[in-house]
Amino acid sequence: MAVLILADHDNENLNDQTAKSVTAAKAMGGDIHILCAGDGCNGVAQQAAKLDGVSKVLCASDPAYGHDLAEPLADLIVKLSGDYEHLVAGATTTGKNVMPRVAALLDSNMISDISAVESADTFERPIYAGNAMATVQSGDAKKVITVRGASFDATGDGGSAAVEEIDGAGNPGLSEWVEDKVVESERPELTSAKIVVSGGRGVGSKENFELIEKVADKLGAAIGASRAAVDSGYAPNDYQVGQTGKVVAPDLYVAVGISGAIQHLAGMKDSKVIVAINKDEEAPIFQVADYGLVADLFDAVPKLTDQV
Amino acid sequence: MKVLVPVKRVIDYNVKVRVKSDSTGVDLANVKMSMNPFDEIAVEQAIRLKEAGQVEEIVAVSIGVEKNQETLRTALAMGADRAILVKAVDNVENDVEPLAVAKILKAIVDEEKPELVLLGKQAIDNDANATGQMLSAMLGWSQATFASKLDIADGAATVTREVDGGLQVIKVQMPAIVTVDLRLNEPRYASLPNIMKAKKKPMETKTPEDYGVDASPRLTVVKVSEPPERKAGVLVGSVEELVEKLKTEAGVI
Numbered sequence A: 001m002a003v004l005i006l007a008d009h010d011n012e013n014l015n016d017q018t019a020k021s022v023t024a025a026k027a028m029g030g031d032i033h034i035l036c037a038g039d040g041c042n043g044v045a046q047q048a049a050k051l052d053g054v055s056k057v058l059c060a061s062d063p064a065y066g067h068d069l070a071e072p073l074a075d076l077i078v079k080l081s082g083d084y085e086h087l088v089a090g091a092t093t094t095g096k097n098v099m100p101r102v103a104a105l106l107d108s109n110m111i112s113d114i115s116a117v118e119s120a121d122t123f124e125r126p127i128y129a130g131n132a133m134a135t136v137q138s139g140d141a142k143k144v145i146t147v148r149g150a151s152f153d154a155t156g157d158g159g160s161a162a163v164e165e166i167d168g169a170g171n172p173g174l175s176e177w178v179e180d181k182v183v184e185s186e187r188p189e190l191t192s193a194k195i196v197v198s199g200g201r202g203v204g205s206k207e208n209f210e211l212i213e214k215v216a217d218k219l220g221a222a223i224g225a226s227r228a229a230v231d232s233g234y235a236p237n238d239y240q241v242g243q244t245g246k247v248v249a250p251d252l253y254v255a256v257g258i259s260g261a262i263q264h265l266a267g268m269k270d271s272k273v274i275v276a277i278n279k280d281e282e283a284p285i286f287q288v289a290d291y292g293l294v295a296d297l298f299d300a301v302p303k304l305t306d307q308v
Numbered sequence B: 001m002k003v004l005v006p007v008k009r010v011i012d013y014n015v016k017v018r019v020k021s022d023s024t025g026v027d028l029a030n031v032k033m034s035m036n037p038f039d040e041i042a043v044e045q046a047i048r049l050k051e052a053g054q055v056e057e058i059v060a061v062s063i064g065v066e067k068n069q070e071t072l073r074t075a076l077a078m079g080a081d082r083a084i085l086v087k088a089v090d091n092v093e094n095d096v097e098p099l100a101v102a103k104i105l106k107a108i109v110d111e112e113k114p115e116l117v118l119l120g121k122q123a124i125d126n127d128a129n130a131t132g133q134m135l136s137a138m139l140g141w142s143q144a145t146f147a148s149k150l151d152i153a154d155g156a157a158t159v160t161r162e163v164d165g166g167l168q169v170i171k172v173q174m175p176a177i178v179t180v181d182l183r184l185n186e187p188r189y190a191s192l193p194n195i196m197k198a199k200k201k202p203m204e205t206k207t208p209e210d211y212g213v214d215a216s217p218r219l220t221v222v223k224v225s226e227p228p229e230r231k232a233g234v235l236v237g238s239v240e241e242l243v244e245k246l247k248t249e250a251g252v253i
C-alpha cells in the first residue's frame, strides 16, 4: 500500500508544509507519492520530485485546480484513491478545506491535525486547544489525515522521483474563484520562520504595530498576532497564531503585549525559546516564557530593536 | 429561504481542561458547558439574514446527550425558530465523530430542505474542523469554509474566506454549506424576555436510528494524555539582559 500526499503550493513554489507531510508519511509505511494539482504547476511537481523518500509525483495541471477550490480537488483525490491506504495533506487552510470532503466521499472519519504517527493506523493529535493529546486508532480502510506542520521536521532533498502527468477529474462547477486578497511580504513565512515576533492587544493600534514590524525586520523574523490584535484591526487575519489560527514552533517566539490565553498558547507553546514582554507580571504568558520581561512595551521594544 | 444551524455543546472556552488520571479522556463532570463559540457566530449570522429579510426560518440542531437541549434553548433565545435534538449518546464523554454528525445532518437536510447550512468552522473540544466539509460532500453541495463575510444574492453566496495567505473570495451556488470564522460577526446575548419566549418554541427529539444512521465511532481513543509541560523560566531585569541571554545562553539570535 502507499501514501498519497496533496502538495501545498501556489503554482510556483512548493510550500514547506509538503516536506513536513512527507516526514509524517515515512512513518505510515509504503511508497510515498505526491499529487500536485494546480494550474501550470509543472515546476512545482519538479520541486516535489526532489524530496527524499518520494517515489512518484502525479501532476494534474488544469484550470479547475488553480485556486484550491475544494469540490474539484476532492473529486480528483477520490478518483486516485484506489491505490492508497493513506491520503494526506498538511493542516493548512487548503488541507483543512479539502481533506474532510475526501474523507466523507470515502466514508472514512477525518483524522485532523496529527502531531505524531505511532503506526500505520494510530496517530496522536492535540484536542482541547492542545490541553490534551489524544492517541487514536482508525478502523477505516482509507485513512484521511492532515498533518500539523509544527510537529514534524521537513524532509530534505535528495530524491529523484518520476513525474507523471495525469488528467483532471472534471469540475462540478459548484464554486468559482473571485479574488485573492493577499498582502505580498518580503518577510519569512509565519509557519516556517525561525523567529516569530507577535503582537497582542497591548500594542494598542495599527500604527503602533510598526514597532513589532521594526523589531521583526531587524531579527529577520515573521510577524504573528493574537486574536485580539486581529479582531481590533491591528494586524491581518493571516497573522493569527493559536488554536484556531496558525500553529508555529520557531526557535524563538517573542510575545509582545499578549496575555497568554490558552487559545493563543495552543499555537506557540512548542516553540523552542519563548520570550514575553508584558507590563503585567501576573500575565499567564510568563508561565510558559523562558525569558520574561516585565516592562512597558513602548519602552522595551524600541530598545530591543536597537540592541539586536 | 430556510437555514439550518448545527450547534454543538462543548466545554466552555474559559474552563481549564484537565486530563483524567486514567487517561481515558478529559474531565467533563461538573464543568461549565456552553455553545461552541463558532456556532454562536453561525446562529448570529442566520438571525442577521432573517432580520435582513433573506431568511424565513432558522432551525437549530444539536447532536449529543439529552442536555444538549440547553444549547438549543440558547440558540432559540438568540433568535432561532425551532430546534431538533438528536440524542445520540448517553454519556457526554462519548463525542460523536464528525462523520456520524455529518450523516445525521445529511438526513435532516433531506427532510428539512434548507437552502443554507451555517456551521462553525471548528468545535473547540475535538478541534476537528471537518463536519461542514463532510456534510457538503455527502449532499454534493458547494462549500465555503472559514467565512469572514457572507453575501447572498441571485441564488449564489459570495464568501470571503480567511486563508493562510490572507483572504480568498469565492462565489458558491446555493444550496450551500458555509462554515464561519471568528471575524464574521459578534454574536448577541439573549435577553431575558427572549430566554423566556424560547421556552415555548418547538423542540423535537430524535435519535440516529430515526434517520437510519449508525453513529458508532470509527476511531478508537487509545489514550488521552497530558501535553508535555512547559516550565516558567526566568524574569530578566532589562532589555540588555534579555539580549545578552538570547545571544549567549539560548543562542537563538
Ligand SMILES: Cc1cc2nc3c(=O)[nH]c(=O)nc-3n(C[C@H](O)[C@H](O)[C@H](O)COP(=O)(O)OP(=O)(O)OC[C@H]3O[C@@H](n4cnc5c(N)ncnc54)[C@H](O)[C@@H]3O)c2cc1C
Pocket: A199, A200, A201, A202, A203, A225, A226, A227, A228, A229, A240, A241, A242, A243, A244, A245, A246, A256, A257, A258, A259, A260, A261, A262, A263, A264, A267, A277, A278, A279, A280, A283, A295, A296, A297, A298, B013, B037, B038, B124
Ligand atoms: C473560539 C475562540 C477561538 C480563539 N482563537 C484564538 C487564537 O487562535 N489565537 C489567539 O491569540 N486567541 C484566540 N482566542 C482569543 C483568546 O481567548 C484571547 O482573548 C486572546 O488571545 C487575547 O489576546 P491578547 O493577549 O492580545 O489580549 P489581552 O488578553 O487583552 O492581553 C493584552 C496584554 O497586553 C498587556 N499590555 C497592555 N499594554 C501593555 C504595554 N503598554 N506594555 C506591555 N504589555 C501591555 C496586558 O498586560 C495584557 O496582558 C480565541 C477565543 C475563542 C473564544
Ligand SMILES: Nc1ncnc2c1ncn2[C@@H]1O[C@H](COP(=O)(O)O)[C@@H](O)[C@H]1O
Pocket: B005, B006, B007, B008, B009, B036, B038, B039, B042, B061, B062, B063, B064, B096, B098, B101, B118, B119, B120, B121, B122, B123, B124, B126, B127, B128, B129, B130, B131, B132
Ligand atoms: N454534535 C454536534 N451537534 C451539532 N453540531 C455539530 C456537532 N458536531 C459538530 N457540529 C457542527 O460542526 C462544526 C464543526 O465541528 P467539528 O468538525 O467537530 O470541528 C461545529 O462548529 C458545529 O456547527
